[in-house]
Amino acid sequence: MGIDEGWSAGLSVRPIEKTDAAAWAELLAAKEKVDAEGENYDADDLLEELADPQLDAARDTLGIWSDEQLVGYGVVRAPDGVVDVHRVRTEGAVHPEWRGQGIGGRLVPWLTRRATELHQERQPGTVGEINTGAIDTNTAALDLLAGLGFEKCRYFFSxxxxxxxxxxxxxxxxxxxxxxxxxxxxxxxxxxxxxxxxxxxxxxxxxxxxxxxxxxxxxxxxxxxxxxxxxxxxxxxxxxxxxxxxxxxxxxxxxxxxxxxxxxxxxxxxxxxxxxxxxxxxxxxxxxxxxxxxxxxxxxxxxxxxxxxxxxxxxxxxxxxxxxxxx
Structure with missing residues (x-):
């Protein structure tokens, strides 16, 4: 399935660019108001993340748009090397006002496919797995991950x-x-x-x-x-x-x-x-x-x-x- 396929009518998708940093920060601010994860970002923080030389933003990021509003995003990152398992990390979110419309159900499979490709490109022949995190109070995210075959493996305290x-x-x-x-x-x-x-x-x-x-x-x-x-x-x-x-x-x-x-x-x-x-x-x-x-x-x-x-x-x-x- 291509990057433009399978999304809800009226939405467009493309990689995240530096000019999207302010819209990305707005999405994360809306997410924080609902999910209360204790994490806040400004546009400069996100520009710094996009500047990571290990990140190929054109292939490893996805922005989901409704006109000029960023309503969802995803990012895939791989570690520098392998100690035991090549753990490719994914992250993503859907704007609270756009949840319940199946966007997350399409976003996570996209992240999974790209993470698999990244593993095969950088560490072929090693044991690989995809890691993604969620706060334990976000039951919708936990249910989505479980339904797509993810299993809980590690707990972290803030x-x-x-x-x-x-x-x-x-x-x-x-x-x-x-x-x-x-x-x-x-x-x-x-x-x-x-x-x-x-x-x-x-x-x-x-x-x-x-x-x-x-x-x-x-x-x-x-x-x-x-x-x-x-x-x-x-x-x-x-x-x-x-x-x-x-x-x-x-x-x-x-x-x-x-x-x-x-x-x-x-x-x-x-x-x-x-x-x-x-x-x-x-x-x-x-x-x-x-x-x-x-x-x-x-x-x-x-x-x-x-x-x-x-x-x-x-x-x-x-x-x-x-x-x-x-x-």
Whole structure:
């Protein structure tokens, strides 16, 4: 079935372009009002996503239009490489006012077909599966995925912590140094991150290009809210903080999003993740941030969930990752 076939009368479909960023942001704002996922985007955020050099927007995105209104969208992304399974990720949404008209039932199969093609193009011969997520309160999305053969495979918690309560920063263990992030450490942090996350489900090593695109080169990254632990010249633990302007504008709350927390295997069990995270939180509070937030795999093998709970984080919502095997 071609890109223009099988859609409701009066709708048109085409890839998402940079000039569509404002319309895309409007769609996501309408979605957030109904789905309450705690995620807000502005046009600049979405332009940054379209600029990902790994994304072929002409083939890996789809916009569904009613005249000048974007009423649905889909995006397919593949990881840099494969550790165990080549997990191709899909995302999409339908404007709340356009739900119940079968758009989602056509969008998900399109995403599935494109994800299958992407797997065959980039990692033929490997085990592949499609992953897509949904908040657990969106029963319509959960039912749609189940009806199309997807199965639940992983649970993730979105957690928050009020920074009005003081944050105690632990002492630095003997022989180690706590330092602020600087670009001079960037490659060492990337290498440390790739090692730290080798045993995390769904993670694959980040190339220098992807690292810059999604992590320390992102417009939301705040280097002043990033701290590292050094053992000699080696980065052995780190926490990186982000600030999303669209979230602040939508909620009135200044939130530091903790994007990455990691400790190299050789240095686990010494409280280094708690040290760097607490330092980032304390710095954020001093800078006027009111809240800290993060996401965590419910089955994280390093016990991260317990760490975050001990630091005062509580679960705000739950996301469920679904998978569909690629034949």
């Amino acid at each position: 957690m928050r912590r009020d920074l009005g309560t003081p944050v105690e920063v632990p002492a630095v263990p003997d022989g180690l140094r706590l330092v602020a992030y600087s670009p001079a450490y960037d490659e060492a942090v990337r290498v440390a991150h790739n090692e730290a996350f080798l045993d995390h489900w769904g993670s694959s090593p980040k190339s220098p290009e992807s690292w810059k695109t999604w992590f320390t080169g992102a417009r939301a990254f705040r280097p002043e809210l990033a701290y590292l632990v050094l053992d000699g010249d080696d980065v052995v633990a780190y926490t990186l903080g982000y600030e999303y302007v669209a979230d602040t504008e939508a909620t009135g709350i200044r939130d530091v999003y903790v994007g990455q927390v990691g400790t190299r295997r050789s240095h686990r069990g010494r409280g280094l993740a708690a040290l760097t995270l607490a330092k980032v939180m304390a710095q954020a509070a001093a800078a006027g941030f009111q809240q800290a937030s993060l996401g965590v795999d419910a089955d994280n093998p390093t016990g991260a969930l317990g760490l975050y709970e001990r630091l005062g984080y509580t679960t705000k919502n739950t996301w469920i990752t679904h998978r569909l095997a690629i034949d």
